Amino acid sequence: MDITELDELICQQLNQHDLAQCVRVCKKWHAVFIPYLWNDLSVLEKSSTVQQQAFTELVYEDFLHELQYQELQKDRHDTEPHNLTTTALPLRKYGLWIRQLPSPYFLYTLFQTVCTLPQPQQTHSSVDLVLDMMRHLYRQCPAIQIGELTLDWEVVQWAMFNVVAEYLVPRVRRLRLGTNGSVTLSCSKLKYLLSHCSSTLEELTLQVQVTYDEEDKEQENDQEELKPWTQLKRLTLKSNHDGSDYKAFWPWLWRHCSKVEELQLGHLMPIFESLVEGTCDHMARLNRIHFSRGTDSEGIEVILSGGHQGWKEVNIANVPLSSSIKEALMEHCSTLERLVIDGNCGFTDHEKVAFLARCPMLREFICTNIKWDSRLEVLGLRAHTFIDQDPDTGALKTWACESSLKVLRVMIIDIPRPDLLEKEHPGLGFTLPSMIKNEAYLGQGPEIQRQVYDRLARLTNLETLVLGEVASKWLYCVGLAMSLESGLHRLSRMTALKELHVPHLAMSIGVEEVQWMTEHWPKLRMITAFSMREFDKEMFFFTTAITSWKNASFSCCIFC
Secondary structure (H helix, E strand, O other): OOOOHHHHHHHHHHHHHHHHHHHOHHHHHHHHHHHHHHHHHHHHHHHOHHHHHHHHHHHHHHHHHHHHHHHHHHHOOOOOOOOOOOOOOOHHHHHHHOEEEEOOHHHHHHHHHHOOOOOOOOOOOOOHHHHHHHHHHHHHHOOOOOOEEEOHHHHHOOOOOHHHHHHOOHHHHEEEEOOOOEEEHHHHHHHHHHOOOOOOOEEEOEEEEEEEHHHHHHOOOOOOOOOOOOOOOOEEEHHHHHHHHOOHHHHHOOOOOOOOOOOEEEEEHHHHHHHHHHHHHHHHOOOOOOOOOOHHHHHHHHHHOOOOOOOOOOEEEEEOOOOHHHHHHHOOOOOOOOEEEEEEOOOOOOHHHHHHOOOOOEEEEEOOEEEOOOOOOOOEEHHHHHEEEEHHHHHHHOOOOOOOEEEOOOEEEEOOOOHOOOOOOOOOOOEEEHOOOEEEEEEOOHHHHHHHHHHHHHOOOOOOEEEOOOOOOOOOOOOOOOOOOOOOOHHOOOOOOEEEEEEEEEEEEOOHHHHHHHHHHHOEEEEEEEEOOOOOOOHHHHHHHHHHHOOOOOOEEEEO
């Protein structure tokens, strides 16, 4: 018990009950384990009613002693002695060790039970008593750490709004205002809340409906000195609404965001014009951006064209893009490291391949292939375009990302698979001839598969390969067979591969294929696949054995 690091490792494995038992062993164990017993009090949310009531009474007793102490200070001079001792109270003694507390919503509800106890004369109502107890608890716990704080509509309706703003917001690293629906706040109240954020703030999510009163209009032209949130790297704006003509809150916000590097946007039509000005004038470090449904297309072009340092990451989800927007994005190929195209965004197959061919620093290319509308539609990348051959020589063109790409997620379609024409899988209950492209000539299907394998084999540093979709259990796609017979052995140079995900893709993975993968891809730790082969015991026992043999973190899931 003399090595702090070992003490911490031991205590991390113990629950609250075990820690309480260790505290009672002897004085030495008490000194070692008592800080860990008090370290995380968020477990009270799942504790018994008796434990919750005991904690409430403990805080209440400490609070009453504080009031008595203050009264004595008023009646006596500071130099006069008094008999009231507060240092022996548990909260006063152990509050410095508390790192985690229950949510403010939970504490507000829990402390309402003290209304049945004798109340001090200074408190005018039960609500005031609860809020004063919360303030007292937070003052006695100066070392609490708040990783993420989510404030829904209740916090702005309840009287604890000021308590949360003054005692919790300054300590938070990730602040989320509004989740399931927009929070309605006046401009002044929203400024008051955010002005309490400290330099520890790293992420800010706003889903708010801003209103304005007479006080806000009078302060519209105030240009107070602002200290930027120096650690704020990510700003997320979703379903924000501002129906006023002047929208004074947003310029105030942008001036705080000079250090922001990542911006996530969605449903911002009323404030998008202000946002465009804010990104151009105040967010010089911005290099990662996410667009989702509801984002104004004209503003997208302006934002993409105005990237100060070049975009490193662009994520576009179900936003129809014009040709000018795609051209603006293409101008950043030299800096692009991650590109996500989610759903139907208007990219052609050739435009998708163009990014792979022109981005020398690209590490992740993710192209999800499901279009969600009245019906499910596969938006895959056609094999002929993915192969990308030189029309004169027939050789594969060189892609700029061949040595940099780490993650590839794409559905490669339009591969003739005559081997599946009459196949029926017992688990599916249907055949696949309507989904299979016919061969233009004998042997075309195997030839195309070999060419696709050859293209994938050039991505020598690839670590994660995803060739199937998991969006719907009824959606199965015809692509690579992923069998040794079809040319799987051509991927032997992909020695850096760690994860292979090919769910809901009609393929023929068997014992030989899994064995080949584990031998030629030494870093492989996960295989997720749907096989068109019928279930057999040999396959079951082999996948179980290989999972045990590789290591504890290896996962092999072959669904037959």
